[in-house]
Amino acid sequence: DSGVTQTPKHLITATGQRVTLRCSPRSGDLSVYWYQQSLDQGLQFLIQYYNGEERAKGNILERFSAQQFPDLHSELNLSSLELGDSALYFCASSPQDNEQFFGPGTRLTVL
Amino acid sequence: GEDVEQSLFLSVREGDSSVINCTYTDSSSTYLYWYKQEPGAGLQLLTYIFSNMDMKQDQRLTVLLNKKDKHLSLRIADTQTGDSAIYFCAEIPRRGGATNKLIFGTGTLLAVQP
Numbered sequence: 625d626s627g628v629t630q631t632p633k634h635l636i637t638a639t640g641q642r643v644t645l646r647c648s649p650r651s652g653d654l655s656v657y658w659y660q661q662s663l664d665q666g667l668q669f670l671i672q673y674y675n676g677e678e679r680a681k682g683n684i685l686e687r688f689s690a691q692q693f694p695d696l697h698s699e700l701n702l703s704s705l706e707l708g709d710s711a712l713y714f715c716a717s718s719p720q721d722n723e724q725f726f727g728p729g730t731r732l733t734v735l
Numbered sequence: 736g737e738d739v740e741q742s743l744f745l746s747v748r749e750g751d752s753s754v755i756n757c758t759y760t761d762s763s764s765t766y767l768y769w770y771k772q773e774p775g776a777g778l779q780l781l782t783y784i785f786s787n788m789d790m791k792q793d794q795r796l797t798v799l800l801n802k803k804d805k806h807l808s809l810r811i812a813d814t815q816t817g818d819s820a821i822y823f824c825a826e827i828p829r830r831g832g833a834t835n836k837l838i839f840g841t842g843t844l845l846a847v848q849p
Binding site for chain 2: 626655657659666667668669672679680682714716718722723724725726727728729
């Protein structure tokens with residue numbers, strides 16, 4: 625158990641819908657990273673927050689957004705969902721930037 | 736580009752050693768990582784190596800780093816059936832700027848035969 629929690633574990637929704645994925649980092653970790661794992665793209669970095677501020681963006685679509693709250697939990701919002709958004713979404717938290725600890729992931733299925 | 740390459744599949748017998756190889760992209764990467772993903776599970780950080788090291792040993796795991804060839808390997812001694820999983824190498828490229836985003840390889844599926 626990494627200490628990073630993600631909810632929900634599974635999410636099934638329809639095209640065009642909007643969902644919110646939640647991540648609670650390990651106690652004291654200020655950095656949260658979001659990654660997407662899909663069969664065709666592999667594991668890709670989406671976005672990073674540090675202590676409430678966006679630090680970096682990767683291959684994140686404009687339909688996706690994220691935020692980190694004062695209690696350091698983070699949410700990833702996915703809107704206008706398409707079939708191709710079906711994937712595993714991981715968050716990771718980091719105490720210092722040389723180690724990232726991953727949550728169990730949220731499996732999103734878009735029908 | 737940002738392609739970290741790994742062979743897709745490795746099959747070994749229980750008790751043998753496994754060696755998983757990785758070629759990374761950024762010669763100035765400071766840290767290089769090995770993660771393990773079991774079916775239906777998240778990513779478990781196994782070990783990492785700082786770029787000024789050639790080797791790191793941690794119980795059954797040995798990491799070798801060849802900076803000249805940008806080659807990283809993970810050796811698992813006395814491989815067990817519980818080691819069956821997908822193994823990812825990852826780097827934090829310095830040209831990534833202020834972020835420490837991980838760039839992952841394609842993953843190597845390790846199958847351990849009893």
